[in-house]
Amino acid sequence: MDxxxxSVNVGRPRAGIEPRGRDTAIDKRxxxxxxxRDPGPRKGGLGSGVVGDDVVSRKHHGGSRQAVYAVAxxxxxxxxxELGRDLADGGFGENLTTEGLDVDGALIGERWSVGSAVLEVAGPRIPCATFAAWMGERxxxxxxxxxxxxGAYLAVVEPGTITGGDAVEVVSRPTHGITVPDAFRAFTGDLEQARRVLDAHVLGDVDHADLERRLARRTPPS
Structure with a gap:
């Protein structure tokens, strides 16, 4: 399959999902x-890179490096x-549901031509309490x-229009070999991967600094 x-999916704020009772836009339809388009910085920017989509919790979500979220x-x-139930397109809160594309085999920094837009793979999604509440699974x-x-967070390199059924073409791939799952392991406790990712300087400034702090906390003093 090419x-x-x-599908392309957007969400509006709604209550009754987030564990503390606050609104969330994780319910994408x-x-x-x-x-x-590029939504700008996480703080003070537009939130989502998808027009008509909302990001409610902007402390940890949204901004240029999390402009669009894709899941295969x-x-x-x-x-x-595994769960014994159907998951609809948008079921993980993703903006792009793809087919025939190994999203999780993507390299950080590779670029996709999608519709009239160009997107760049920016990093992994880190699961949170809102995601857990949305899924309702122990x-x-x-x-x-x-x-x-x-799945992968994407930055918008060239703005444009994306429609369900549009082809996804990988137009460039870097040579460092660091995949989205590699970066995820770096953020979730794999010290060797954390050093590898930091040494390669493949992340945005905010994520790079965050990973440096995580590695420092987990590294025993010499």
Whole structure:
């Protein structure tokens, strides 16, 4: 199967999901087409890179390096088998549900041509309490972390329009070999991967600094 966008998904704030009772926009629903653009910095920017989509918790979500979130339909189907229930497109709160594309095999920094936009793979999704509440599965954060296939956050290099059914073309791949799961392991306790990712300087400034702090906390004093 050729790599393509199966659906484009947006969410509006709603209550009754977030564990502390606050609004969240994790409930993404398919729409016909979306416009994507660089939303600017996490603090003071536009939040989502998808016009019409919302990011409520901007302390940890949104901004240029988390402008668009992509998940493979194949990964949703794998989890559907594990959980014994169907997961709809948008079921992980993703903006792009893809088919025929190994999202979790992507290299940090590789670029995709999608519709009239160009997107760059920026990093992994880190599971949080809101995601766990949305899924409603016992031990969800642990299970998702053990699986290690998170989908990918994307930056918008060139703004444009994306429609369900659009082809996804990988137009460039860096040579460092660091995949999205490699970066995820770096953020979730693998010290060797953390050093490798930091040495390669593949992350944005905010994520690089965050990973440096995580590594410093986990590294015993000499």
């Amino acid at each position: 790599a393509r966008v199966r 398919p729409v016909a087409t979306v416009e994507v 339909r194949e990964e949703l189907d794998w989890w559907g088998g 031990g969800w954060v642990r299970r998702f972390t053990e699986r290690g296939r998170t």
